[in-house]
Amino acid sequence: MGIHYDYKSTKGNKLMEKQAKREKKLAEKKAKRLAKEGPKVEEPKAKTLDASKPITLDFLTNPDKE
Numbered sequence: 001m002g003i004h005y006d007y008k009s010t011k012g013n014k015l016m017e018k019q020a021k022r023e024k025k026l027a028e029k030k031a032k033r034l035a036k037e038g039p040k041v042e043e044p045k046a047k048t049l050d051a052s053k054p055i056t057l058d059f060l061t062n063p064d065k066e
Contacts, residue, residue, distance in 0.1 A: 049055070
């Protein structure tokens with residue numbers, strides 16, 4: 001009877017330990033993968049045209065001018 005009593009009383013703790021171990025392992029894998037890939041560089045977003053402004057000849061000939 002002692003083994004069953006011990007199992008039920010420690011079941012919650014064992015499950016929490018397993019979950020913590022699993023999360024730690026996943027975090028280590030993620031950190032290793034990110035280190036292997038290198039830092040992520042975000043690509044610059046393409047400029048979108050404002051629909052309320054008309055497209056002028058100056059804009060078409062010199063798109064770098066703001």
